[in-house]
Amino acid sequence: MDARVKPYEDKMGKAYEYLLSDYQTIRAGRANPHVLDKLKVDYYGTPTPIQQVGNITVPEARMIQIAPWEKSLIREIEKAIMSSDIGITPSNDGSVIRLVFPELTEERRKELVKDVKKKGEEAKVAVRNIRRDANDSFKKLAKTEVSEDEIKDLEDTVQKMTDKYIKDIDKAIEEKSKEILTV
Secondary structure, eight states, X not given: OOTTTHHHHHHHHHHHHHHHHHHHTSOOSXXXXXXGTTOEEEETTEEEEGGGTEEEEEEETTEEEEEESSGGGXXXXXXXXXXXXXXXXXXXXXXXXXXXXXXXXXXXXXXHHHHHHHHHHHHHHHXXXXXXXXXXXXXXXXXXXXXXXXXXXXXXXXXXXXXXXXXXXXXXHHHHHHHHHOO
């Protein structure tokens, strides 16, 4: 691969990876520990990811269990969950916190699918913007030492990358939508 194209492919790859990680945090009716990925707990004055202060397990299809390594953290973890956008009220028995995921309503599933499609469109826009930036930088090269044929080849390469990532994003949208709509 041409060194002039590589940075743009890296950026497109990052846009796609970000979309996939974003999709992992969307809950689809089943317990998915990734919904906790963005949550931070105040651990001795330092915002710390929940995964680093306790053990997270999925004992049942619709339940996440968090066993903090220090009992004093139960209140902090509950506070972090309550102030997040997860939409689940935690319960605890003094030693573990349980998050029970309710079945999603049909209406909520449709809202989530809309959200999935919106995030997918944003990722496509990001990929297209990267293509535009690449093409702009290639046009600047034309003023110096590069032939028009080389510029065309570079633009074709970037277009093929763009098409590939757009196709991957469409596939990710379809898979996540299907997962959400599956009861």
